[in-house]
Amino acid sequence: MNDRLVNSDRVVLRTDLVSEDAIERFRKNIEISFITGCWNWSGAKNDQGYGEFFCKELFKGVHTRAHRVSYLIYNGEFSHKAYVCHKCDNPSCVNPDHLFLGTPFENSMDKTKKQRNGNTKVTIEQVRQIKNKFRSGVRVKEIAKEYGLSDRYVREIRSGVKRTWIT
Numbered sequence: 001m002n003d004r005l006v007n008s009d010r011v012v013l014r015t016d017l018v019s020e021d022a023i024e025r026f027r028k029n030i031e032i033s034f035i036t037g038c039w040n041w042s043g044a045k046n047d048q049g050y051g052e053f054f055c056k057e058l059f060k061g062v063h064t065r066a067h068r069v070s071y072l073i074y075n076g077e078f079s080h081k082a083y084v085c086h087k088c089d090n091p092s093c094v095n096p097d098h099l100f101l102g103t104p105f106e107n108s109m110d111k112t113k114k115q116r117n118g119n120t121k122v123t124i125e126q127v128r129q130i131k132n133k134f135r136s137g138v139r140v141k142e143i144a145k146e147y148g149l150s151d152r153y154v155r156e157i158r159s160g161v162k163r164t165w166i167t
């Protein structure tokens, strides 16, 4: 099922850069979210939630970030100094349509902008706690007060506008 979807919008794969074998292995670690469109990495992840993909042909065979490999497979080569950033703000996502190339400067600008938009008001752990509170019936206003957030922000966590990848 995944294969059909993963193939649908990208016909040309860079098999000149990454072997078909590796691409096949890569795809086995993708779980598509029908809500966000994110291709969530189901394989190993690092502390920050970025997928790790081992491929001996790439980057001298060290573990490397899965979203960078995805960019390579689907979009082609890029400088090893370039940052592959997420439009969706979901570190485990490897959907090439959610990725863009940025310099270290743009990467930090992007992060600052997202902070200003309020995406990092709460930690991942707090979002988990908040989601659990919803499940046990705690009201928006009470949660907002407890965590020092606006009602709107809490409602956005609940409705999945914010931090949708945290479950």
Ligand SMILES: [Zn+2]
Binding pocket: 037, 038, 039, 088, 089, 090, 093, 094, 095, 098
């Ligand atoms: Zn995504």
